[in-house]
Amino acid sequence: MTWELLDTWIVATAAMVAVACVLPGCFLYLSRQSMMSHGIAHAVLPGIVIGHLCTGQVETPALFIGAIVAGVICALLTRFLQNHSGVEEGAALGISFTFLFAVGLAMQRLLADDVHIEPSHVLMGNLETAVFNILFTDDLAPEAFWRASVASVINLLFIVIFFKELTFSTFDPNHADTVEARPRLMYYGLMTISALTCVVAFEAVGSILVVAMMILPPAIASFFTKRLKPLIVLSLAFALLSTLIGHLLSISLFGDIAQLLFRLPRSTSTNTAGGITLVLCAFLGLGILWKSISTRLQNHTS
Amino acid sequence: MSSTALEVNHLTVCYEKKPAVWEADMSVPTGSMAGIVGPNGAGKSTFLKAVLGIIPNASGNISFFGQPYKKVKQRVAYVPQRESVDWDYPISAVEVVLMGLYKQVGLFRWVTKEHRKQAEEALDRVGMLPFASRQIGELSGGQQQRVFLARALVQQADLYMMDEPFAGIDATTEKVILGLMQDLKSEGATVLCVHHDLPTVADYFDHLTMLNLSVVASGKMNDVFTKEQLMKCYGGRLELLTKLTDSLAKLEGLKGSPTH
């Protein structure tokens, strides 16, 4: 294993993406909307493709606007179907996001196949290629890093400014409404920043592991604390820690195993986003273990 | 101050599957301890939620202190039924109480020491100060109810609307809630409680509304709490009304109002 400049940037970018994801993720997890993140991550695809088709560029605000609109449409459509077609929330979400994703996929393949919104990157993400440019330019940091940082700052601002409102709305929306904390607005605000985050996280971790970055850290943290602020801080800590460990494992252990098994010629590495998620899963396992041990100890002493 | 704290006219709430409240008329005089009773599934909770606008698509005129709800939200405090929230949520008792102060804190502002002190005072009033920093799920049913009560108290409202505050609680909590209600009354506030326990109704309240889909009777306790009215409310004679409202609800559903 060798640690190069590229590795530093990979970890830095992944860390920024993790921060951006965890912030809305905590509230999605707490309001039992974990699968909504999965839905939005899929649903933003048509928005991205349309944004791209309209402007012909990949790096454009239109892309983000399209994605956000598509994400919010997914949330609205889910609610509409829930109210008007008589299916439960899960199925309503399933219908709306698969439909939007299929639309996006078809459009992308038929109309925008030439661009480098490459499907496998959308689905898997590739941190290596996302930060690769830094080696050949004089930029201070890779584009992906900047984008993730901006998203983190936006998300952080949103959550700091509306902390009370978000807490109240996710804990007891009915009461939040009676004290005028605007739970509906907060819900769609949360959907908006989730959609924004999904787009930013796409190229780095892919549309599906965004969900891991959003939901796993708060799920892990919920085994260790019963307070909201510590939960958010702990989630961030776990996410950051796992980006480092995940990347280290990807370029050492996982790569070595692969090398050994398939007699690959040179030192190799595996997908970092996947590695990070696996580390998060391991943390979750630890959390479950810790919880069961501590309850058992408590029962023992009392 | 207006002499009626709450006035409800023609309140109708339709679910697609089941009508809940139909053409309800009632009013609560300011400063009274008002109870709402009725058999199971008579729409008591729905009535309260519809009055507060938590359930949309309710039709009818509702006024608080002679004004529409939107203008006097701050003067009305709501204590929901205990089952309606997520007890796993990582939030402490005092933080729950702080929710009641939302309007006072305001958008873009932080909770100050002053607010925290107010919240703690409210917790003290319900005897929950020692548990202020406990996570809400770690408290017993009665203690949770008292925290919710404290959340309503900090609002320093003129009207307190409570959904079954006496359901499934311990004797201490019952005593605390009753004491509080007396205090509130002496302070000139109005209390409206959904209640399920008939034997205690006459002791707790001075104003009563009997609800079974529609308002069967509403008025001073002595006038309303009679055998005849109870028969009417709890007897089976309103079955036909259920059918009528059923078909009305179906119709409302056809018009395209969302289902719940």
Added chain:
Amino acid sequence: MDISHLTQILLPAHNLRVIYLGVCSLGIAAGMLGCFLLFRKRSLLSDTVGHATLPGVAGGFLLSALLYPGEGKNIFILMLGALVFGWLSVQVVQWMMRHTRLRQDAALAVSLTGFYALGVVLLSVIQKSGLPDSSGLEYYLYGMVASMVQTEAWILCGTAVAATLLTTLLLKELNALCFDEGYAQTQGLPHRWLDETLMTLCLIVAIVGLQTVGLLLIMALFIIPPATARLWTNSLKKTLAISALVGALGSLIGALVSSEVEHMPAGAAIILATSLLFFLSLLIGRRKGLLSRHLEYYAIERRLAENQYLRAVFDGLEAQQQVRLFCGLKFSRKLAMTDFLIRDTLAKRNWTTTKQSAITRSLLKQGLLTLTGTESAALTDKGLNRAIETAKTHRLTEMYLLEHAEVAQKNVHQYVERIEEITTPEIANDLRDLFEERLQQELIPQEPHEVK
């Protein structure tokens, strides 16, 4: 598109026919099994399963490369791998929901991403390894109909037939399980075993269909057809049948489109076709469709207007004759023959002239009215009977509301105009029973309140 091309599509070559048959069976099987997932509120579990098969597919590919180097991918090992990981993901979700504080949504998300991540890592190994034939793996993500070989199509058919048969045989039991699990348990139903069977069946169908639809969208085949069926019917058997039909139709259309349009991923095409059927049903579906709801509403409004019309005629005649109808039959012929001025009768209604003439026409068509002049008409016998019934029910309802339901006079007035539409025949019967005594005294009671 020329004729020969069209015939090519409609009458495909044998191998294509087999493929379409396979795709159809996939839709049928998924549609039927999906119904039970929907009833059990577990639709999104199929999403988790679909995504969780990725490590199975990738791992199976690597394994077959290790075991049989140089022979390319072995489809059975791939499928077996997918089956194992799909099954594992279900177990993980259920274990987490039972034994940890995680709720269903979080458990689903965790299991989904965990397994998917493993798959992503394995895929990156495959990419780096440069193993031959690895490009075909993409089909497992997006689906590809054209790549289907005959054996696969036959496997699809076989699985679909087996799944359909099993579902039919276990219909009663599955129904009990979905409706009330606790009760099913007390009835000695092997609910655990049934649950496992259902999940395994879903799993097998999902995995067999993986290559056709792709693991990203396979779950939609389990969710959308049942949801579509729910818009049409309320009965279990019909739900199953419609769901199977929608699944088959959607899959077939999608497969056709994707084989015709270059670059069109089969998964996306199939899901788009199925979604189209869903949204169409949402509009026109008989049970909950938006359009049919409106149509039904207008039908009721029309009937209400007719009844109001007839009642207005009746009220007018009653006032004119100054007769109380003690024994209605005796007077009926006379009443029926009395003609009335349409405009005057409907003066209280505030209807537009268009509405007036529309309702008049509709009553004439039904033979309830006859025209006696340009602006006057008379009730026929049939019309009189319906007018009497309407007026009677109307007044009885009013009496009930006033006397029994304690609805205040002013409210009755507000609701009085809608009474016709909410009194069903059943309610009318009940009312007649309730006021039986009074009806013996007078055939039609008096208007219980003043109509302003």
